[in-house]
Amino acid sequence: MATDEDGELMLRYARGDMRAFELLYARHRNPLYRYLVRHARNTDTANDLFQEVWSKVIASRERYEPRAKFRTFLYRIAHNCFIDHYRRAALRSESGGVEESWEGSVPAPDQDRPDLRAEQAQLTANYRAALAALPAEQRDVFLLYEESGLSLEEIASISAVGAETAKSRLRYAVTKLRAALAAREELRTATPIEEPGT
């Protein structure tokens, strides 16, 4: 496979070019962070995992060979870090799906429109609950598809499953999330939120 631009940046970083790493980091920091936060449902855990993933990328710079896209390489590390974390959490019996401090990362809602704020909060909560309720495999494929920009084949390779399995998992996840959002939407239209001052 031809070397992608990110792969070239990684090779340049391996040769000591810090500017190349900064470019690479700027490109991938947000999607990777979203993948981790939405997976972990906990910003502290996501922060730890985020550091761990980049530490592994840094440590592997000497051995890095651009056989596949850098993006695939990055999310494979992230996927494996998350699985390790999940196993550790299971061992500590902490895998109770604790809803944690997401609020710190959510942009401040529009203070001028409390109605929108309330609606958004409801939708967000519903969406997050539906996402948390997904089986881990479906959630993983869904988040990889939404955040990484990888193809289904690449996601299948990261998840070590066939492309059809990955597609099927994604289909189930999307259907469940849409159903959860639609239910909230129906509820909202049935009981409209009063406009301020009415």
Added chain:
Amino acid sequence: MSAGHEDEFETYLRERSVLPGRLTASERFEPPKDLDAIVLDKARRAIRAPTPMRLYRAPRWALPVALAATIVLSFSIVLNISLTTRSSTPQGMIDQAAHSSAAASVRQQAPLTPPAISLEPMAKKAPQAPLERAQAEAGIASKAIPDPATWLRQIEALRAQGKTAEADAELRRFHQAFPDYPSSKLPPALRDPAK
């Protein structure tokens, strides 16, 4: 799954977002600035630190390839040596070798040592006969069979000394060693009167 669901899913595959637009912004998480600083600092320190000596790791295929290369190389060396040896053995050498084996069989019949009589200095030798050359090249001692002229003179000397029996024995050996020696070249005293 219904066609409507299938269309929705295909739409999702293109758009990559299940969220309504107004909710998307609320899910746009970003890493905190201090986390950025930690990662970038770690990356910077990693390339500043002296690189640990990289141990050579042979790829997985190296061992079988090395073994195959060794076998091929050994075989080609052996083949090369064998061909070189064969090509440096021309027909002449093969003939010489055959001749020397013939000479060896003659030597078995000829006396191992020359006659103990020394009438003339042996240094005055006739030019080397082909047989002797072959013997010399084959590493066979040329003392075993003297040249015909010398030998004949020695036999004549034995006759002159009255050692007729010994002279006859030596003459028989001479004829065995040189069966084709023309009798016309023999000294008159040593010619067989019957011939």
